[in-house]
Amino acid sequence: MEIQQNVPLAPLTTLGVGGDARFFARAASAIDVEEAVAFSREENLPLFVLGGGSNVVVADQGWNGLALQVGIPGIAGAGLGIFHVGAGVDWDSFVAHAVSQNCAGIECLSGIPGSVGGTPVQNVGAYGQEVSETITSVVAFDLSENRIRELTNTDCGFSYRASVFNTNWRGRYIILRATFALEPHGKPRLQYADLQKYFAGRDALPSLADTRTAVLRIRAGKGMLITPGDPDSRSAGSFFKNPVLTAAAHAELLGRAAQQHLKVPTYPALAQQHKVSAAWLVENSGFNKGYSRGHVGISTKHALALVNRDGATAAEIVALKEEIQERVALAWGIHLEPEPVFVGF
Ligand SMILES: Cc1cc2nc3c(=O)[nH]c(=O)nc-3n(C[C@H](O)[C@H](O)[C@H](O)COP(=O)(O)OP(=O)(O)OC[C@H]3O[C@@H](n4cnc5c(N)ncnc54)[C@H](O)[C@@H]3O)c2cc1C
Numbered sequence: 442m443e444i445q446q447n448v449p450l451a452p453l454t455t456l457g458v459g460g461d462a463r464f465f466a467r468a469a470s471a472i473d474v475e476e477a478v479a480f481s482r483e484e485n486l487p488l489f490v491l492g493g494g495s496n497v498v499v500a501d502q503g504w505n506g507l508a509l510q511v512g513i514p515g516i517a518g519a520g521l522g523i524f525h526v527g528a529g530v531d532w533d534s535f536v537a538h539a540v541s542q543n544c545a546g547i548e549c550l551s552g553i554p555g556s557v558g559g560t561p562v563q564n565v566g567a568y569g570q571e572v573s574e575t576i577t578s579v580v581a582f583d584l585s586e587n588r589i590r591e592l593t594n595t596d597c598g599f600s601y602r603a604s605v606f607n608t609n610w611r612g613r614y615i616i617l618r619a620t621f622a623l624e625p626h627g628k629p630r631l632q633y634a635d636l637q638k639y640f641a642g643r644d645a646l647p648s649l650a651d652t653r654t655a656v657l658r659i660r661a662g663k664g665m666l667i668t669p670g671d672p673d674s675r676s677a678g679s680f681f682k683n684p685v686l687t688a689a690a691h692a693e694l695l696g697r698a699a700q701q702h703l704k705v706p707t708y709p710a711l712a713q714q715h716k717v718s719a720a721w722l723v724e725n726s727g728f729n730k731g732y733s734r735g736h737v738g739i740s741t742k743h744a745l746a747l748v749n750r751d752g753a754t755a756a757e758i759v760a761l762k763e764e765i766q767e768r769v770a771l772a773w774g775i776h777l778e779p780e781p782v783f784v785g786f
Contacts, residue, residue, distance in 0.1 A: 442466055442473040444480060446660050450508060453491060455554055455667060457679045459499025462508035469512050471589060471617050474582050481507045489784055490615050492559035496677055501755045502784035513617055528616045537641040540649045543625025546575040548649045551656040552666045558616040562606040564599045566682040568656055569632035573599030575621045581614035602682050602780060635659050646703025664742035676746040680762065680779040681716040681719040691715040694773060719777055723765055726772040737761050756773045
């Protein structure tokens with residue numbers, strides 16, 4: 442495995458900002474991963490694991506350590522809807538493969554960029570599905586114990602946009618492979634309002650392939666599909682998580698909104714909590730889709746996507762993030778939590 446020096450990271454991310462990695466390696470196997478870990482230890486370098494770069498903001502000064510991109514390939518079908526998938530496989534290629542095999546469980550996650558290894562990290566979800574529903578185990582290199590181990594679904598500690606990989610054990614594991622249990626000949630999940638609207642008036646149950654096509658079209662319409670030539674897709678996806686509020690905090694927010702004759706879109710969450718729309722909060726704090734500030738702005742199609750309008754710096758992205766957080770806090774008393782991972786700040 443080649444270890445390169447001074448490699449620009451911006452082109453390896455969907456947002457396209459940030460500086461160089463002092464050292465960079467692409468691991469095609471578990472052995473490569475172990476070799477890269479040994480190198481970073483010998484040279485006393487901090488290690489950052491990169492997947493498809495679709496959920497990261499790299500600092501303008503870059504990463505003063507080793508950036509290790511996990512490129513482990515392979516989709517192995519193990520019968521009855523079980524798939525062992527290399528962490529480096531492009532996520533949407535795996536979804537396309539599963540749908541072509543008529544296996545249900547991830548069709549609503551069509552069109553999400555990035556790698557398979559990136560999906561457990563924030564328990565990727567969209568249109569009524571999350572990977573935590575179908576991942577049965579994850580094989581990872583454990584940097585604390587210096588060995589490869591298998592984590593069960595429970596070990597992964599999944600919740601909304603979270604897992605042990607981005608909370609308690611952030612930086613401890615390098616994911617090498619994930620196993621998914623999908624449902625052969627299962628029905629598509631059509632819970633989400635956008636999907637119900639898309640298929641309204643249709644008698645026959647849509648197939649998994651129809652559902653995948655619908656999700657891809659809906660995503661493209663929101664700039665949430667990486668589309669060459671669509672400047673709104675030069676983003677890190679949703680920049681803020683939907684806040685999850687206690688019943689009391691939610692009631693207070695509804696009260697504030699009612700004074701202005703506004704209604705806050707709310708979704709159910711676990712343990713009597715309420716998930717409110719971050720996009721609504723942004724749009725009701727003085728920002729509109731298409732808002733611009735220097736080389737950065739808000740997508741013209743989705744209030745939650747911060748976009749690089751060409752030649753942006755990471756500092757400009759961070760300044761816009763802070764402006765949004767301040768105005769939402771002032772208007773609604775809510776702190777918006779960013780979704781992407783900040784590298785080298
Ligand atoms: C247009 C667009 C739309 C999006 N839509 C959605 C959506 O609908 N739902 C959603 O949940 N997300 C969405 N995202 C966010 C992003 O695509 C997902 O979070 C994706 O799973 C990130 O994977 P990645 O391989 O690109 O990870 P990266 O961005 O490279 O890394 C993200 C984090 O995961 C860690 N990581 C990556 N690979 C590994 C590995 N092998 N082992 C250990 N750690 C690893 C990194 O260290 C980092 O902390 C969207 C992004 C974009 C740009």
